Amino acid sequence: MCYHKLMKLFPIFLLIVFIGLRCSSDDNNPISSTDPPAHPAFQFNKITVPDQMIQTSDPHVVQALDYIAHCQNFNSRGCFFDPSPNAQKDVNTTNESTKWQYRWRHGTLDFEMEIRSQRDRYTWTIYLDGEDGGVTYNNWKFMEAVQLKDQSSGHIYRYKTNTQEMRFEWTWNTMTNNAYRLNQRNFDEPLTVDQITSNADQSGEIYHYERANGAFYLAFKAIWHSDGSGSWWTYDETAMIDSGSW
Numbered sequence: 001m002c003y004h005k006l007m008k009l010f011p012i013f014l015l016i017v018f019i020g021l022r023c024s025s026d027d028n029n030p031i032s033s034t035d036p037p038a039h040p041a042f043q044f045n046k047i048t049v050p051d052q053m054i055q056t057s058d059p060h061v062v063q064a065l066d067y068i069a070h071c072q073n074f075n076s077r078g079c080f081f082d083p084s085p086n087a088q089k090d091v092n093t094t095n096e097s098t099k100w101q102y103r104w105r106h107g108t109l110d111f112e113m114e115i116r117s118q119r120d121r122y123t124w125t126i127y128l129d130g131e132d133g134g135v136t137y138n139n140w141k142f143m144e145a146v147q148l149k150d151q152s153s154g155h156i157y158r159y160k161t162n163t164q165e166m167r168f169e170w171t172w173n174t175m176t177n178n179a180y181r182l183n184q185r186n187f188d189e190p191l192t193v194d195q196i197t198s199n200a201d202q203s204g205e206i207y208h209y210e211r212a213n214g215a216f217y218l219a220f221k222a223i224w225h226s227d228g229s230g231s232w233w234t235y236d237e238t239a240m241i242d243s244g245s246w
Contacts, residue, residue, distance in 0.1 A: 109128060112139075126142045137162065168187065181197045206221070
């Protein structure tokens, strides 16, 4: 009789042992935690030109290339997109976005950088707090940038000290036929505007505007073809001064 009762209880006993072993195994091998994802790197579609233009010494080609390089050199205007290596980091991830928040100090100046990954875009925002070079900042927004994840469009806004007035502005977007346009506005003296269009075959054009007597005027224009040949024009406030080809 006891034997039959034991046989009926035996499967239950095996189940209890199995559960106990499984729990013990889970305790000894906990789910390993993963490091938070790295923040995105800032990227955008750079303007490229035919090699023949880079290799020439024609002064008007060199002038066009200088404008192009200047427009794409964000660092020279004080923009940056990566935190200090010694920054404190907080990462917050939700179903909608991931936010990286970095804080670090340089001398008497505190930096805070917030990077977000949202559905279709990345954003960078930088705040300054403290004192630097005799200027005091109170959680001032220094710059912000937005870049669509497919790099088709975006902008960078760099502000004048302790204001939200624009100091430098860059905007870019992909147009029809994969043509790509980059615009730069400089709100510091001397005020300038540059508009560059780059086509899929590396042909393109640049328009450089300067300001005088309260208005912008076209000062320089260049158009180039995919083989590297092209034409240029220079202007003063009222009329064309000179033109030529290369």
